[in-house]
Amino acid sequence: MKKILTIAFLLIGCTVMAQDPVEMLQKIDENMYSSTKITKSKMIVYGKRKNKEIVMEAYSRGTKDTFSEYLSPAREKGTKMLKLDDKLWIYSPSSDRTIQISGHMLRQSVNGSDMSYEDMMQEKKMVDMYTPTIKGEEQMNGEDCYILQLDAKVDDISYPKVKMWVEKKNYVPMRQDLFAKSGQLLKTINMEDVRPVNGRFYPFKMNYKDVLKDGKGTDFIVIEMQDNVPISDNVFNKANLKK
Amino acid sequence: MFEFLFKGLIRDKSRSLLPVIVVSLGVSLSVFFVGYIEGMMGDMVDQNARFGTGHMKVMTREYVKNIAQKPLDLSILEAGKVIQELDKSYPEVDWVKRFNFGGILDVPDENGQTKTQGIAGGMAFDMTEGNSDLRRLNIANNIVEGRMPNGPFEMLLGQGLAKRMNVKIGDTITYFGSTMDGSMSFQNFTYVGAVQFGLSVMDDKTFLIDIKDAEQILDMEDAVQEIYGYLPNDIYDDQAIEEIKNTYNASFAESDDEYAPQMLALRDQNGLSTMLDMVNTMSSAFTFFFIIAMSIVLWNTGLLGGLRRYTEFGIRIAIGESKRDIYKSLLLESVIVGVIGSVFGTILGLILTFYLQEVGIDMSDTLGNSNVLFSNVIRAKVVPTQFWIGFFPGVMATFLGALLSGRGIFKRQTSELFNELGV
Numbered sequence A: 001m002k003k004i005l006t007i008a009f010l011l012i013g014c015t016v017m018a019q020d021p022v023e024m025l026q027k028i029d030e031n032m033y034s035s036t037k038i039t040k041s042k043m044i045v046y047g048k049r050k051n052k053e054i055v056m057e058a059y060s061r062g063t064k065d066t067f068s069e070y071l072s073p074a075r076e077k078g079t080k081m082l083k084l085d086d087k088l089w090i091y092s093p094s095s096d097r098t099i100q101i102s103g104h105m106l107r108q109s110v111n112g113s114d115m116s117y118e119d120m121m122q123e124k125k126m127v128d129m130y131t132p133t134i135k136g137e138e139q140m141n142g143e144d145c146y147i148l149q150l151d152a153k154v155d156d157i158s159y160p161k162v163k164m165w166v167e168k169k170n171y172v173p174m175r176q177d178l179f180a181k182s183g184q185l186l187k188t189i190n191m192e193d194v195r196p197v198n199g200r201f202y203p204f205k206m207n208y209k210d211v212l213k214d215g216k217g218t219d220f221i222v223i224e225m226q227d228n229v230p231i232s233d234n235v236f237n238k239a240n241l242k243k
Numbered sequence B: 001m002f003e004f005l006f007k008g009l010i011r012d013k014s015r016s017l018l019p020v021i022v023v024s025l026g027v028s029l030s031v032f033f034v035g036y037i038e039g040m041m042g043d044m045v046d047q048n049a050r051f052g053t054g055h056m057k058v059m060t061r062e063y064v065k066n067i068a069q070k071p072l073d074l075s076i077l078e079a080g081k082v083i084q085e086l087d088k089s090y091p092e093v094d095w096v097k098r099f100n101f102g103g104i105l106d107v108p109d110e111n112g113q114t115k116t117q118g119i120a121g122g123m124a125f126d127m128t129e130g131n132s133d134l135r136r137l138n139i140a141n142n143i144v145e146g147r148m149p150n151g152p153f154e155m156l157l158g159q160g161l162a163k164r165m166n167v168k169i170g171d172t173i174t175y176f177g178s179t180m181d182g183s184m185s186f187q188n189f190t191y192v193g194a195v196q197f198g199l200s201v202m203d204d205k206t207f208l209i210d211i212k213d214a215e216q217i218l219d220m221e222d223a224v225q226e227i228y229g230y231l232p233n234d235i236y237d238d239q240a241i242e243e244i245k246n247t248y249n250a251s252f253a254e255s256d257d258e259y260a261p262q263m264l265a266l267r268d269q270n271g272l273s274t275m276l277d278m279v280n281t282m283s284s285a286f287t288f289f290f291i292i293a294m295s296i297v298l299w300n301t302g303l304l305g306g307l308r309r310y311t312e313f314g315i316r317i318a319i320g321e322s323k324r325d326i327y328k329s330l331l332l333e334s335v336i337v338g339v340i341g342s343v344f345g346t347i348l349g350l351i352l353t354f355y356l357q358e359v360g361i362d363m364s365d366t367l368g369n370s371n372v373l374f375s376n377v378i379r380a381k382v383v384p385t386q387f388w389i390g391f392f393p394g395v396m397a398t399f400l401g402a403l404l405s406g407r408g409i410f411k412r413q414t415s416e417l418f419n420e421l422g423v
Helices: A002-018 A021-032 A103-107 A238-242 B002-011 B013-053 B061-065 B079-089 B132-137 B159-165 B211-217 B238-250 B272-308 B310-318 B323-359 B391-411 B414-421
Strands: A036-046 A051-061 A065-072 A080-084 A087-092 A097-101 A130-140 A143-152 A161-167 A173-179 A185-197 A200-210 A218-227 B056-060 B094-108 B114-125 B143-146 B154-158 B172-178 B184-195 B206-210 B226-230 B261-265
Touching: A021 A130, A021 A143, A021 A161, A021 A200, A080 A238, A087 A238, A087 B184, A097 A238, A097 B094, A097 B114, A097 B172, A097 B184, A103 B114, A130 A161, A143 A173, B013 B132, B013 B272, B013 B323, B013 B391, B056 B061, B056 B238, B061 B261, B079 B094, B079 B226, B079 B238, B094 B132, B094 B159, B094 B211, B114 B132, B114 B159, B114 B211, B143 B159, B154 B159, B154 B172, B159 B184, B184 B211, B206 B211, B238 B261, B272 B391, B310 B323, B323 B391
Parallel strands: B114 B206, B154 B184
Antiparallel strands: A036 A051, A036 A218, A051 A065, A065 A080, A080 A087, A087 A097, A130 A143, A143 A161, A161 A173, A173 A185, A185 A200, A200 A218, B056 B226, B056 B261, B094 B114, B094 B172, B094 B226, B143 B184, B154 B206, B172 B184
């Protein structure tokens, strides 16, 4: 019996060791990013007194360019955001102004949620930003996962350390713990409702939780997603903000 | 007797000059210290009450738990009703609405593109002409450029912030922040003036708007972040404030609503309690150590004087004066010296205090990041206490000094005197 157990443990160990963490991270990137994407999503900000729902439509091209427009609530309808590389502009129809958000202001919360503008601005694939190490296996959000530790290999990054639970079957992240350089936990992201989209897998529900804030965090729910569809270059143009 | 001793002191300078100088210096220091502390503390209480804490402040219980973050979403709803009840229960107190919130200020160039941008703290209060809060904050008298807002969506900036944002009167400034429920809020304001608060922390980071504009941009109709209360004539009274706070909070003791109103006194906020108590303790300790130190100095002075007057005491005993009478005369002399020194010391201390009251010390470089609101210029304040506070330690110190040093009189023997005089 002892021998069987030893062999079984060795086999599990060998399976974990056999996985190439970089390859794993590439597969994760392939799932999370596509060349173009149009999504309609809902952000639910759980407040202490009441919850708030924001519906938006977003057009994205790779990891660098995103154009999004708020569809509801009424107060925010027509507000548009454009992200090109590391720049972010917001247009407000009520003031007819386009404001560029930059520097430390990117750390401000988006709509009182647990997400910052910086969180929305990730412009590189993870494999280009982090060096991964496999740390073990664990069940997370109902799925068998590998535990990856990601250490930043580039400077000027929002979260220099990340602990990630990756679903074994399709290499979709099920949870991410985001840490500061000091090792302090800053945010957690829990993923669920993984669905196939055009040959890849994507979590349709994510919960962002800023650990420094009280409450249930912010849900980000994908309502519709179209993958690898042609998007005109005009969409990713500053002039499109005022249209 | 008094005249005899007084003449003796005037004629024999060595008996009076040094003790009077020592007492004068000690008393002047003591009087000045009281004036300095009173000025500094009074200013600190006044500035905090006006801008940050009120004499007392009403918020929701949940807001109080997170007060450092000033969370708008935990503000008081149905504010009109809460203020009405406060007015009914405490009619002598002036209850006013205030908002303190953050956001991004963005100044466009001629093409509508961002020219300058910065994070700033907004403060909103009722700017209606003749309003008590407008008078209290004394903004109109501190405008260094432009004018007070008199229309919708007009904004004043702190002097330092205006400089940093590089704006001129009439420029548009776009406010970008969040409403009470976290929605994005954009609003164009017209820059109408710059204010010098005299507080570094506010001059560099604060903008002012009218309360009605704040209610609109924060989506807080009939809601208020904080309700400030001020006692009549804005005179701070720790005991009265504590009484109002306790009775008000007791009226909600049975409620388990986490958004029920809760009142905090000035000293409950910004760590002011510790600071006020610390300064009071320091002040008492200073007076105590001052008496001890002065007594020791004057005891020594008395001893030296006593030794010098050893022969005189011997002769006075020899001609029939009792030791007790000599001791009494010595004590009376010390009281006269103490009173004269205290009078001079008090006058000197008052002059010093008055000078610092009028001129002040500019501390703007060192007070930049303080959480407690301090004026950039620290000033002393002449207060009635100073007219008598120096007398007690001044007279006591000389009296104690004489009491200790004069004990040598009782050891004086007439036979030794004759021996010393070679009779």
